[in-house]
Amino acid sequence: MRLYDTLARETKEITPIDGAIYGFYCCGPTVYGPAHIGNFRTFVVQDVFRRTLELGGTPTKHVRNLTDVDDKTIRDSQAAGQTLKEFTGQWTKKFHHDCHALNCLPPDIEPSAVEHIPQQVMMIEELIKKGHAYAADDGSVYFRISSYPEYGQLSHLDERELDLGKTQSQRANDSDEYEKDSVADFVLWKVRRDEDGENYWQSPWGEGRPGWHLECSAMIREYLGANFDLHSGGEDLVFPHHENEIAQSKCSCGGDFAAHWFHITHLLVEGKKMSKSLGNFFRLDDLIEKGAKPNEVRVALIGAHYRKQLNFTLDSLHAASEALDKLLKAERALAKLAGVDEAPSYEELIGLEDKGLFENAWIGLNEDLNTQRAIGAMFGALRRSQNESNPLAQWKGLHFMLQALGIQLPEVVEEVQEEAPEVIKALAAQRWDARSNKEWAKSDELRDQLKELGWLVKDGSGDYSLEKI
């Protein structure tokens, strides 16, 4: 498939380095609270990407880390009166729960920063030995940017004027200040401070904890090696996080690091950056509370190309919900036409050759992961599929695309249709009698009454059904 590469600044055809399997690293969440839908745009897009690679026939080794030690996790765990492990454990669990609800495939490996302290310490030692890092008097260790002339290639630092003066004055009043040779140098190891409490580890430079950027480099090295295929994250990570990763990794273990960089643009909510003060800050649970299903949220999150600022609104969520409904109903109709019922599994669809009319949708996904184009093509294919001679092939093609997008089927998603209570049933029966006797006024009144009680009556020919609203 073709994918835009942040480093090369162009769309490139991707192929696995070893010719067999894609090494795919994603910067995971900092587990200090429930993730918001902005986080999930990134994770859902990464999931669609992974599914596209795998369904296309090439397996992936998907590694996504958990940041379970940093300023925020330490600060908030102490505020909550919990140990760091208890605190991050609880939010890790919540993250997994939300990912599952959104139908994201779990990564093959999900390493945590706390569990890889020795690897990080070892990396720092190497960097010091090679002259790329230095220990400050207070016991913190910094990466020396001047030792790596290529620094800044990903974010094109040479083309930018960083307002370092401003940053420096801000930092002067910041308790976070450490002693550095140059303001641009970034921290690899942070010396223990009082507010860290019991959250510190031993190192050759004394007690402290690793810097944030280092964990990814260390875990990538451990699980994917010095050369791997794809590195992904939110657009905000380009600088400095990924820039620093490149510096640390290339200077310590050599190699080319990531062959391809894949960044997901942040979403907007109601046209603005999501923030608590604007009241447009949504977590998955906030949307579920508003009646949305995770499946619908997922569709809304892939409703625009990943390199555009998707404008998420409650309207767009409603649109996604209606569109999803239409897709799934069409799936049932096509299944009936094809005389099949049990949907093929993800594994069964891997490498499917004949996608029927859905070939176009698949092409869309393979052109820089154009999800919106793919969805549009699916509707087009559905319309024409009615007249096709081979409904089974169309049905399979549809399922192939549903799996690629990670759209769940209703039997998985929808709770069992709730049985109406006797009172409701009695009222409905009463209404049916009135209707049969052409007592329209009475019939309509009862229908309104049922609606107020939360039940929708649908008349068929000679029968009716009840549906909970």
Add this chain to the structure above:
RNA sequence: GGCGGAGUGGCCAAGUGGUCUAAGGCGCGGGUUUGCAAAAUCUGUAUUCGCGGGUUCGAAUCCCGCCUCCGCCUCCA
């Protein structure tokens, strides 16, 4: 201030030189169906792509200028 992205119908959003009098979804209008609704289904819905110039046989797509919006600029996906 620097870097990057974007402005397409009421809303969301594809399309980046001819098949575009611009995909698809939502919404809205109409038909079929219905006692009326709901549901279902069919159907209509931008001669026009922020504004002004230019290049070209031909531009939403390329160039120039302007306006507006958004993001990033040291630990936020």
